[in-house]
Amino acid sequence: MARSLLEVERLGIEFNTRRGTLVAVDGISFEIEEGEVFGVVGESGAGKSLTGQAIIGLLEPPGRISSGRIYLNGKRIDQLPYEELRRIRGKKIGMIFQDPLTSLNPLYTIGKQLIETILTHLPLSHKEARQRALKLLTEVGIPAPDKRIDHYPHQFSGGMRQRVVIALALCADPSLVIADEPTTALDVSIQAQIIALLKRLCEEKGTAVMLITHDMGVIAEICDRVAVMYAGRLVEIGPVAQVVKFPQHPYSQGLMGSIPSLRRRVRRLTQIDGAMPRLNEIPPGCAFHPRCKHSFDRCHKERPKLVETSTTKVACWLYGN
Amino acid sequence: MIALIIRRLFQSFVVMLAVALVAFSLFRYVGDPVSQMVGQETSIADRERLREELGLNDPIIVQFSRFVLNSLQGKFGISFRLGRPVKELIAERLPATLELSLVAALFSLAVGIPMGVYTGLYPHRYLSKFFQAISLIGISLPTFLIGILLILIFGVILGWLPTFGRGEVVKLGWWSTGLLTVSGWKAIIMPAFTLGMFQLTLIMRLVRSEMMEVLRADFIKFARARGLSNRAINFGHALKNTLVPVITITGLQLGSIIAFAIITETVFQWPGMGLLFLQSIQFADIPVMSTYLILIAFFFVLINMIVDILYHIVDPRLRAEGAVV
Numbered sequence: 001m002a003r004s005l006l007e008v009e010r011l012g013i014e015f016n017t018r019r020g021t022l023v024a025v026d027g028i029s030f031e032i033e034e035g036e037v038f039g040v041v042g043e044s045g046a047g048k049s050l051t052g053q054a055i056i057g058l059l060e061p062p063g064r065i066s067s068g069r070i071y072l073n074g075k076r077i078d079q080l081p082y083e084e085l086r087r088i089r090g091k092k093i094g095m096i097f098q099d100p101l102t103s104l105n106p107l108y109t110i111g112k113q114l115i116e117t118i119l120t121h122l123p124l125s126h127k128e129a130r131q132r133a134l135k136l137l138t139e140v141g142i143p144a145p146d147k148r149i150d151h152y153p154h155q156f157s158g159g160m161r162q163r164v165v166i167a168l169a170l171c172a173d174p175s176l177v178i179a180d181e182p183t184t185a186l187d188v189s190i191q192a193q194i195i196a197l198l199k200r201l202c203e204e205k206g207t208a209v210m211l212i213t214h215d216m217g218v219i220a221e222i223c224d225r226v227a228v229m230y231a232g233r234l235v236e237i238g239p240v241a242q243v244v245k246f247p248q249h250p251y252s253q254g255l256m257g258s259i260p261s262l263r264r265r266v267r268r269l270t271q272i273d274g275a276m277p278r279l280n281e282i283p284p285g286c287a288f289h290p291r292c293k294h295s296f297d298r299c300h301k302e303r304p305k306l307v308e309t310s311t312t313k314v315a316c317w318l319y320g321n
Numbered sequence: 322m323i324a325l326i327i328r329r330l331f332q333s334f335v336v337m338l339a340v341a342l343v344a345f346s347l348f349r350y351v352g353d354p355v356s357q358m359v360g361q362e363t364s365i366a367d368r369e370r371l372r373e374e375l376g377l378n379d380p381i382i383v384q385f386s387r388f389v390l391n392s393l394q395g396k397f398g399i400s401f402r403l404g405r406p407v408k409e410l411i412a413e414r415l416p417a418t419l420e421l422s423l424v425a426a427l428f429s430l431a432v433g434i435p436m437g438v439y440t441g442l443y444p445h446r447y448l449s450k451f452f453q454a455i456s457l458i459g460i461s462l463p464t465f466l467i468g469i470l471l472i473l474i475f476g477v478i479l480g481w482l483p484t485f486g487r488g489e490v491v492k493l494g495w496w497s498t499g500l501l502t503v504s505g506w507k508a509i510i511m512p513a514f515t516l517g518m519f520q521l522t523l524i525m526r527l528v529r530s531e532m533m534e535v536l537r538a539d540f541i542k543f544a545r546a547r548g549l550s551n552r553a554i555n556f557g558h559a560l561k562n563t564l565v566p567v568i569t570i571t572g573l574q575l576g577s578i579i580a581f582a583i584i585t586e587t588v589f590q591w592p593g594m595g596l597l598f599l600q601s602i603q604f605a606d607i608p609v610m611s612t613y614l615i616l617i618a619f620f621f622v623l624i625n626m627i628v629d630i631l632y633h634i635v636d637p638r639l640r641a642e643g644a645v646v
Contacts, residue, residue: 056546089547097539102540103539105544106636107635120549120553152637
């Protein structure tokens with residue numbers, strides 16, 4: 001069978017702390033196809049960012065992968081030695097972080113940072129690398145790149161810096177970009193531009209995107225498929241149109257219901273009562289059951305598995321079994 | 322950049338003027354210069370005449386201006402104790418102190434930075450813990466004790482190194498250097514180590530904490546995510562970002578090394594300015610003391626200016642010309 005670009009199998013991430021082991025991500029599985037835009041949504045602390053960091057092997061201790069496998073192009077990458085994984089980072093998998101203001105080294109020109117990254121991964125001369133850097137800056141929409149390439153990060157605005165960060169993530173033509181909340185730190189007016197830019201570039205280059213965000217609007221706008229995470233578990237995964245329009249899981253329904261709409265006039269936005277459980281007090285059974293309006297006996301005792309419905313895969317006892 | 326240098330020069334000038342005022346007031350208020358020059362039997366009339374001749378009856382402003390003008394020309398007066406021009410005395414002693422201070426500073430940088438980087442990168446290794454323990458000793462043991470212990474071990478018991486003095490010196494114009502002879506190098510090892518030990522531990526601890534701070538920064542995480550090699554990240558990206566505080570401290574400390582080489586120079590009988598200054602205090606040799614004060618202030622001002630310029634070279638954000646576009 002043809003393998004997907006990225007396959008994550010029952011990935012578990014744990015933190016060893018003084019008060020015992022905390023399970024931050026609990027056996028999640030998904031795959032990302034080539035050129036696909038895959039969204040991961042969930043509240044803060046649901047384990048979205050950790051999943052992204054685990055894929056490129058940059059979990060910060062004491063966090064560690066406790067179980068599961070990660071394959072890139074059919075090759076297992078979660079157990080590679082540091083040096084080999086380093087060659088994958090930036091070359092096969094690019095990464096974009098949340099805050100463009102702090103992602104760039106303030107003491108080097110953006111040109112130096114681009115060229116350094118290009119030379120790390122591609123067999124080019126310094127001159128060719130500079131040409132490539134200029135081309136990338138043009139592609140991400142930096143005006144007058146031949147002048148701007150020698151400027152320092154502080155001479156750019158936040159939106160412009162995030163464009164530079166995107167250029168850095170894409171500079172070795174990776175087949176996957178993990179974008180961890182790429183627009184959260186930006187002005188609303190800039191957010192749409194950056195998202196559109198990311199989508200256009202990745203379409204042109206055939207790069208797949210794993211977009212980690214809590215912004216449902218962004219997900220609805222550019223994703224092909226989307227996974228919903230809750231307390232370290234996948235609760236629903238499916239094509240974006242289905243998940244956004246016809247969410248199955250009560251949690252997804254709550255998330256979608258909380259998006260304000262201009263067309264429908266509502267008095268109050270729906271909200272999900274309560275808060276996500278802390279990692280050390282995840283309830284037995286379905287982690288969402290204390291906040292769920294539909295919960296019944298079984299939800300308190302048994303943990304639901306992802307099951308196929310007519311539209312999406314969902315982990316909820318309301319469906320199947 | 323040039324605007325900065327001019328601004329700093331002006332500020333330095335003001336600082337130097339203030340220091341000159343303090344040095345000047347030493348003459349006025351620490352004893353009466355006339356009674357220090359003449360014998361007991363000199364009549365009051367003679368004293369008055371001398372006072373008039375020396376210009377001591379002129380308004381303060383005029384006297385101060387004269388003092389500043391003389392200092393600018395290198396006329397610092399004559400030592401009460403030795404009866405020789407202070408300028409000569411300083412010129413003899415200055416090279417010894419500067420060489421000792423520079424060697425000590427370079428030693429503390431050359432050893433302190435690598436130790437700091439290592440302990441910052443691998444805080445949990447045994448070697449790091451060992452370095453930390455050593456640095457604790459370096460910070461807590463007083464300089465004179467280290468010096469005396471070194472003399473005891475390497476000078477007296479082992480007999481490897483000379484216990485005092487500079488060794489053979491070579492004259493380069495008015496500058497006498499001990500760095501061109503073997504015995505000069507042998508003689509400078511222990512004093513430089515003693516003097517640099519405290520700075521070394523300070524720099525090591527500073528680099529260590531700065532490294533640990535910077536390594537947590539987002540741009541380091543992003544650099545890792547771009548697949549840069551560890552060497553490029555640790556030394557290219559992280560170390561450079563720790564440099565601004567290191568430059569600050571090193572600059573300030575270099576000033577202190579020069580000014581407070583006194584103890585080390587005394588322990589090792591190093592023929593530098595510190596020793597001269599100490600002897601001058603005992604004899605209330607005011608011309609030497611005030612000149613020393615001015616000279617040390619001058620070094621501090623000069624070093625601070627160099628530090629400021631280095632900031633601007635290291636950190637582009639401080640270069641005012643490139644405002645946010």
